[in-house]
Amino acid sequence: MTRTELSTLGEFGLIERINQQFTPVLPQTIKGIGDDAAVIDTGSDEYTLVSTDMLIEGVHFDLSYAPLKHLGFKAVAVNVSDIAAMNGTPRQITVSIGLSNRFSVEAIDELYAGIQTACEAYKVDLVGGDTSASRSGLVLSVTAIGTVKKDKIAYRNGAQPNDVICVTGDLGAAYLGLQLLEREKREFLENPNMQPQLEDKAYLIGRQLKPEARTNIIYELNDADLVPTSMIDVSDGLASEILHLCKQSGTGAQIFEEHIPVADETFLTADEFKLSPLTSALNGGEDYELLFTIKQTDYEKIKNSPHISFIGFMTNDPSAVEIVTKGGGRFPVQAQGWQHLTR
Amino acid sequence: MTRTELSTLGEFGLIERINQQFTPVLPQTIKGIGDDAAVIDTGSDEYTLVSTDMLIEGVHFDLSYAPLKHLGFKAVAVNVSDIAAMNGTPRQITVSIGLSNRFSVEAIDELYAGIQTACEAYKVDLVGGDTSASRSGLVLSVTAIGTVKKDKIAYRNGAQPNDVICVTGDLGAAYLGLQLLEREKREFLENPNMQPQLEDKAYLIGRQLKPEARTNIIYELNDADLVPTSMIDVSDGLASEILHLCKQSGTGAQIFEEHIPVADETFLTADEFKLSPLTSALNGGEDYELLFTIKQTDYEKIKNSPHISFIGFMTNDPSAVEIVTKGGGRFPVQAQGWQHLTR
Numbered sequence: 160m161t162r163t164e165l166s167t168l169g170e171f172g173l174i175e176r177i178n179q180q181f182t183p184v185l186p187q188t189i190k191g192i193g194d195d196a197a198v199i200d201t202g203s204d205e206y207t208l209v210s211t212d213m214l215i216e217g218v219h220f221d222l223s224y225a226p227l228k229h230l231g232f233k234a235v236a237v238n239v240s241d242i243a244a245m246n247g248t249p250r251q252i253t254v255s256i257g258l259s260n261r262f263s264v265e266a267i268d269e270l271y272a273g274i275q276t277a278c279e280a281y282k283v284d285l286v287g288g289d290t291s292a293s294r295s296g297l298v299l300s301v302t303a304i305g306t307v308k309k310d311k312i313a314y315r316n317g318a319q320p321n322d323v324i325c326v327t328g329d330l331g332a333a334y335l336g337l338q339l340l341e342r343e344k345r346e347f348l349e350n351p352n353m354q355p356q357l358e359d360k361a362y363l364i365g366r367q368l369k370p371e372a373r374t375n376i377i378y379e380l381n382d383a384d385l386v387p388t389s390m391i392d393v394s395d396g397l398a399s400e401i402l403h404l405c406k407q408s409g410t411g412a413q414i415f416e417e418h419i420p421v422a423d424e425t426f427l428t429a430d431e432f433k434l435s436p437l438t439s440a441l442n443g444g445e446d447y448e449l450l451f452t453i454k455q456t457d458y459e460k461i462k463n464s465p466h467i468s469f470i471g472f473m474t475n476d477p478s479a480v481e482i483v484t485k486g487g488g489r490f491p492v493q494a495q496g497w498q499h500l501t502r
Numbered sequence: 503m504t505r506t507e508l509s510t511l512g513e514f515g516l517i518e519r520i521n522q523q524f525t526p527v528l529p530q531t532i533k534g535i536g537d538d539a540a541v542i543d544t545g546s547d548e549y550t551l552v553s554t555d556m557l558i559e560g561v562h563f564d565l566s567y568a569p570l571k572h573l574g575f576k577a578v579a580v581n582v583s584d585i586a587a588m589n590g591t592p593r594q595i596t597v598s599i600g601l602s603n604r605f606s607v608e609a610i611d612e613l614y615a616g617i618q619t620a621c622e623a624y625k626v627d628l629v630g631g632d633t634s635a636s637r638s639g640l641v642l643s644v645t646a647i648g649t650v651k652k653d654k655i656a657y658r659n660g661a662q663p664n665d666v667i668c669v670t671g672d673l674g675a676a677y678l679g680l681q682l683l684e685r686e687k688r689e690f691l692e693n694p695n696m697q698p699q700l701e702d703k704a705y706l707i708g709r710q711l712k713p714e715a716r717t718n719i720i721y722e723l724n725d726a727d728l729v730p731t732s733m734i735d736v737s738d739g740l741a742s743e744i745l746h747l748c749k750q751s752g753t754g755a756q757i758f759e760e761h762i763p764v765a766d767e768t769f770l771t772a773d774e775f776k777l778s779p780l781t782s783a784l785n786g787g788e789d790y791e792l793l794f795t796i797k798q799t800d801y802e803k804i805k806n807s808p809h810i811s812f813i814g815f816m817t818n819d820p821s822a823v824e825i826v827t828k829g830g831g832r833f834p835v836q837a838q839g840w841q842h843l844t845r
Binding site for chain 2: 162163164165166168170173174176177180181183185187188190191192197199201202203204205207209210212213214215216217218219250251253255256257258260262263264265267268271275282283284285287288289291292293294296302304306
């Protein structure tokens with residue numbers, strides 16, 4: 160029998176392969192695999208949204224520096240972020256955990272305290288889950304359920320040429336937070352008496368360990384009476400996400416480096432690590448900001464928002480998704496994406 | 503800081519502890535933790551049901567004898583079973599997997615072929631999921647979404663004294679299937695040239711490796727215009743499940759050994775292993791049959807069903823959940839349940 164290595168496919172290849180096998184057949188299934196959340200018609204005036212994520216110890220988090228309470232919060236926030244990326248409101252979550260005897264009851268209490276804090280912050284109910292033994296590390300699987308008025312839903316595939324590309328908050332900080340934590344860990348392993356030097360780095364580390372889902376933006380857009388033409392959350396980095404929007408919408412894009420929001424702390428720390436802040440923003444990932452497009456005629460409605468940056472335009476050439484650098488150079492945007500299986 | 507071992511709580515203790523922390527607050531959340539599925543009101547005339555299960559290699563399955571295709575089928579079936587246990591119809595599933603490089607693309611194709619077979623068998627759409635690397639074994643997390651007319655829903659807590667206790671199919675077979683597979687594995691490890699001797703055991707092994715969810719019963723009950731007063735699926739064994747129904751309904755129960763359905767193959771193989779068929783039925787688990795109660799006045803509607811056995815009655819003394827043996831003895835029903843964390 161032939162054996163094909165998973166690494167030849169990569170994550171996106173694997174998802175594509177699975178996706179091709181499964182075409183929804185029920186009239187209630189409006190959207191299956193391929194957006195931030197599945198979309199279900201339950202017969203009311205709102206769609207039900209479903210999104211799920213699995214976090215595995217040693218792959219998605221390292222308990223030597225991720226406090227369990229923050230991990231619990233993050234596991235909820237990243238799923239809530241997927242609901243927000245459909246222009247939806249999160250309502251319920253389920254949380255399944257696989258854990259070994261090395262965790263004490265007190266440790267599990269910490270994890271659930273973080274989950275509870277997130278439930279309160281995002282006004283969601285924890286309604287179910289599963290608890291199981293795990294032979295090795297901690298496994299967390301969260302499913303979020305949300306709702307959105309049928310005429311307010313934002314898919315990845317609705318962008319049109321000339322739409323304005325918008326992004327919330329700032330990008331690249333979570334990635335540099337991770338670099339800082341990894342560096343501290345290495346230094347601690349070399350010299351356990353070392354004191355951590357992270358006083359000035361609270362912002363970056365907070366962005367990595369305890370990201371917030373941008374549900375506030377959904378309220379802000381709703382108040383402005385604006386429905387994005389397309390939307391996605393920034394989990395794998397701006398490059399990967401803009402390519403998703405363009406591919407699914409059949410558009411190209413031009414993004415301007417000078418308009419990409421990067422925090423001062425990110426600039427300074429990128430310099431320390433001899434990393435490009437632009438690369439951190441494009442390929443760092445885990446920012447959990449929202450990337451969306453709007454009609455030019457809607458620009459007036461949100462142009463003064465302190466939470467939103469306008470970074471470029473959709474174009475009509477699907478073969479050209481480009482970044483225009485501060486120096487005026489033009490380069491194709493390339494996705495690094497998720498490479499766990501090929502590492 | 504105090505350290506309390508998880509083993510002091512056990513699974514049910516841990517779930518109880520989590521449950522106490524999380525009280526649903528949204529009006530849309532009709533039922534949170536504590537039944538086979540969460541119940542959500544989306545504003546239509548049907549409730550939306552959500553159930554989730556996590557399967558971890560080395561804990562819930564052993565790939566040395568569980569074919570990946572069957573595993574994929576089973577992962578879906580056990581979640582569909584939870585939807586059926588609310589008297590509901592499954593509609594969609596999400597499947598998240600954590601996997602390592604030791605799995606080939608062909609192996610993953612086998613797994614998804616089983617998932618697809620189950621999707622077709624139970625008429626559900628796969629609508630989402632997550633793929634991730636795992637540092638150790640295979641992890642599968644499935645969430646099922648279903649619907650039920652509001653006036654047809656069956657909770658665990660609706661049984662009344664004198665209700666008739668019903669169970670579908672037969673019990674104990676999946677447990678003996680597991681014993682057979684474990685024995686074959688031991689013998690194979692001792693003598694790799696050994697030929698498996700499982701010709702007569704197809705039924706028991708099939709019940710373990712590829713259980714079916716009893717969605718057919720939901721149609722049958724609906725056709726009979728019968729709504730169970732309470733219902734649960736038999737995942738941990740009859741003993742554990744009847745105790746759940748009694749505890750949540752505030753009733754006692756009398757179950758008659760002579761009426762508990764046990765297949766001939768189960769009797770014969772139990773004898774081979776010097777196990778009691780009754781113990782296998784009470785504490786074996788993984789049968790995924792439905793245990794439910796009906797009003798006595800509804801008995802006529804299903805008394806001739808070939809799929810349903812009538813095994814006892816609910817009583818009004820919550821302190822007495824008893825089994826009446828063929829010899830006429832009475833014993834309290836005791837749950838063994840899930841002990842992964844204490845092993």
